[in-house]
Amino acid sequence: MQWSAEIKKKLRELPDGPGCYLMRDTDGKIIYIGKAKSLRKRVQSYFRPHTLRTGTAKTRSLIRSIHDFNVIELKSDAEAILTEGKLIKEYRPHYNVLWKDDKRFLMIRMDVQNPYPMVSVCRVRKQDGSHYFGPFINGRAAAVAVDFLQRFYGLKRCRTREPNAEHYRHCSDDLIANCSAPCVGSISLEAYRERVEEAIAFLRGERMDLLKPLRAEMQRLSDEQSFEKAAAYRDLLLDLQQTVKAKANVKRTPRMMQEDAETGLRELQSLLQLQQVPTVIECFDISNLSGTSSVASMVAAVAGIPAPKRYRRFQIKTVEGADDPRSMAEVVRRRYGRLKREQGVFPDLIMVDGGITQLRAAHAELLDLGLADLPIVGLAKRYEEIVWDVEKNSGNLQLPKHSAALQVVTRLRDEAHRFAITFHRSLRSQRIMESQLDEIPGIGAERKKILLKHFGSILRMRRASIASLMEVSGIGRQMAELIRAELNRSK
DSSP: OOOOHHHHHHHHTOOSSOEEEEEEOTTOOEEEEEEESOHHHHHHHHTSHHHHHHSOHHHHHHHHHOSEEEEEEOSOHHHHHHHHHHHHHHHOOTTOHHHHTTOOOEEEEEOTTSSSOOEEEESSOOSSSOEEEEEESSHHHHHHHHHHHHHHHTOOOOOOSSOOHHHHTTOOHHHHSOOOOGGGTSSOHHHHHHHHHHHHHHHTTOOGGGHHHHHHHHHHHHHTTOHHHHHHHHHHHHHHHTHHHHHHHSOOOHHHHHHHHHHHHHHHHHHHTOSSOOOEEEEEEEEEETTEEEEEEEEEEETTEEOGGGOEEEEOOSOOSSOHHHHHHHHHHHHHHHHHHTTOOOOSEEEEESOHHHHHHHHHHHHHTTOTTSOEEEEETTTTEEEOOTTTOOOOEEOOTTOHHHHHHHHHHHHHHHHHHHHHHHHHHHHHHHHHHHTSTTOOHHHHHHHHHHHSSHHHHHHOOHHHHHTSTTOOHHHHHHHHHHHHHTO
């Protein structure tokens, strides 16, 4: 087969590291997704004549259908495996028959919807109210984790939903497997469920101190030369230690990001007791340098995803010096006063960057505008806490460290901060450049005003020709040449 010059160029530039590759047909549709320890070697292998001659019927058909490809570079082979699975489940490519047959990695399931939850392994994640953890690349490590949790926390192994004394007559798990035997009242339902919650926290990576018994067991098995079992414990330890890191590093697709954002919005609605999901959130931030050139930014998120078209910038007009609460009050008054006059659509939630002082200042402006029912909160920087109680300041809400809700609010707050800083820097830079006009003899305040109005900025004035400068009222050739020389000298 003859390949295009574009494909040949891509093949030469392929990275020699782990990642995923996506094959596309003539319509740009993804027809196959694969993973590789070396993207260069794996992807190039599809385009060799030998592969087309000796490959399986499916491989030959795939190669003949390829019109283009893309690659995603990742940090490790394990990350590539996880990312490949997520992409395949999202796009369902025609040639990925193995994943369509549900041959998936093992996960750990905790059926918390049952009175006496049990922990087990599974391959399919269902919408049944259970908690799922994984996938585990090493299936034996998942089985070891389940056995460890059952023994350490005394969780039941029987599959009976509500075991009783009759079931206990035929069971000896409390003697040989450390079961807490809730079926005969050896432990109360409340105490049993507390153990379940501790086991869940362990799987989330929140009980790292419990890794010591695992390390001890791994060492014991190694000393006994049970190397295969010891390796399973080693893999389990690595999985648990990297649980949070692996989740953060997996390449996110737009659909995955949207799902996480929607989860975060539902969590926010529940935590803040909002009447509806905060689909549209507007967030404000103030930026100044030693009390000069104070500006504010407003960024917005729709369905939890930043929406740049809705962003707004404000120059602080009524506040002198560094006074964030009063500056926040000004921009809230200007933003929602205008929306009210123009009968615009208000957001579902307002967020201000700062603590109780900024929140109270902004809330007071909403009261003056007759918008007391508009939900508003603050996000304190130090502990990433949500400040919500305007009147009593009774206590802030500290979101779980890796929750979807925290990701939504911190991403929006960071975006507001970035937008404000960028605006502040550009404004400061513009003022520094404008001051260059003050150094040119014969340019007073009035001429400076006329020049800036005509060209719009110093940058455009610097690029202007002598003839363009002379088009400005009151600027002759001699003055035009002087302006051009001075501006380009200080370039």
